Amino acid sequence: MNPENSPTASSNINRKPKIALITGITGQDGSYLTEFLLAKGYEVHGIIRRSSSFNTGRINHLYANPSLHKEGAMKLHYGDLNDSSSLVKIVSSVKPTEIYNLGAMSHVKISFDLSEYTADVDAVGTLRLLDAIRTCGLEKDVRFYQASTSELYGKVQEIPQSETTPFYPRSPYAAAKLYAYWITINYREAYNMFAVNGILFNHESPRRGDNFVTRKITRSVAKVHLKQQEVLELGSLDSKRDWGHARDYIEAMWLMLQHDTPEDFVIATGEAHSVREFVDAAFQEIGKRIIWEGEGINEIGKEEDTGIVRVIVNPKYFRPTEVDLLIGNPKKAEEKLKWKPKTTFKELVKEMVASDIELMRKNPTA
Structure with a gap:
């Protein structure tokens, strides 16, 4: 049999x-996802x-x-989520099989200062991208992932x-992001x-934004360790979050697009830690134990052995x-996607502190 006519050759030719x-390819999640997909031959x-x-x-x-x-x-294209013409051109020329919409103005505190811009990029930007897929006639060919967020739960109801x-x-x-969530579902139901x-609940890494x-x-802990900084200023120390590693979470994104049916999934570790606990764990990585005194805006964190104040609250x-509290239930993802986080809270903090010590040692102004 001629190898070109073999079933294997035929399937290779026909395989898309x-x-x-x-x-958002230049962001934390985008960089990990790019590595992951390139390793899979994308x-x-x-x-x-x-x-x-x-x-x-x-x-x-x-x-x-x-x-x-x-x-x-890996190929890069200039475009913007608030420029629909650029999105149509890129989708038309690339003809992707999968689209991951990770781009956003993603800083919660800063969104209060840039509220209109945040709405334009995070909400309407998602609509523009979904419409670009339809304009290019690719609604039956493209699988679309929308980066939703645990911040949707806000003042939690359960x-x-x-x-x-x-x-x-x-x-x-x-x-x-609430608009983006519902417009994604609407396009799924309206246009099949x-x-x-x-x-996704909070996910961190050494690549997290500064x-x-x-x-x-x-x-800051790295700078304290290297004697480049004295004190760390923070907001609410009591806020609790479900923190995982971004490297684990991008695999879940990919798994959602390989699933037989389009469904929405919570991705989380199922455990919560306060900002104060994160500070404790980070200082432990440089051999320092923090003792907390006071309450509210007067709370401070001191080194146990020296009494030096290392943490203060700045309103x-x-x-x-x-x-105040976000903690996810990832049971559906565990059952349907067979996904589980691989990195523990302690391992996450350890990796981030070690990476920042190396960074600050090379470049104290980084």
């Missing part, structure tokens, strides 16, 4: 190449916003030639939170699109409307 398009396309300086630090190592920014299996827990958003970010929401509380803590970091 996997092509992923990622918004061709990965990412949408990046134009900037006067390179903003691809998290994905530079994925270029075919990082020193020249030469593309290989503990823990699952796929059926009522939403009560408490920020412009959460309210914008394979479109899903991943309701102004998110977990990264702020690990960066400027309080949100206008706080979210």
Whole structure:
């Protein structure tokens, strides 16, 4: 038999190449997802916003030639979630089989300062991308992942939170994401699109943005360890979050798009820790035990052995409307996707502190 006529050759010819398009590719989740998909043989396309300086630090190592920014299996396109024409052009030319909408103005506190922009990008941006798929006639060919968020639960109506827990958003970010959540479901039901929401609880890593509380803590602890900083200022120490590792969570995103039917899933660890506990765990990584004194805005954290004050509360970091407790129930994902988190809370903190010590040792101004 001629090898070209063999069943294997025929199936290889007919098998569609996997092509992923990622918004937010330069972010924490986008970089981990790109690594993951490239390892699975995908061709990965990412949408990046134009900037006067390179903003691809998290994905530079994925270029075919990082020193020249030469593309290989990862290809980048200029576009924006608030520019529908750019989205239509990119979707039309790339013809992806999977789209991961990770792009967003994703900082909850800052969304109060940029409320209109947050709505335009996070809410209407999702609509623009869904419409781009339909404009290009690809609604039957593309599987669409929408990055939803545990912030949708806000003032929680039950503990823990699952796929059926009522939403009560408490920020412009959460309210914008609520629209994106429902428009994704609407397009799924109205146009029979394979479109899903991943309701991901907090997920961190050494690649987390510098102004998110977990990264702020690990960066400061690293600087304290290297004698580059004295004190860490934080907002609410009592807020509790369900913290996992971004590297684990992006696998869940992918699994949702491989599932037989389009469904929404909560992705979480099922355990919650306070900001105070995160601080304790981070300082333990540099051999320091923190003792807490006082209450509310007067609470401070001291080193047990020296009495040096390392943590103070600054009201400027309080949100206008706080979210006190988020803890997810990932049972559906465990049962239907066979997904479970691999990284423990302690392991997450350990990895982040170690990475930031190395970073600050090389560049104290990073």
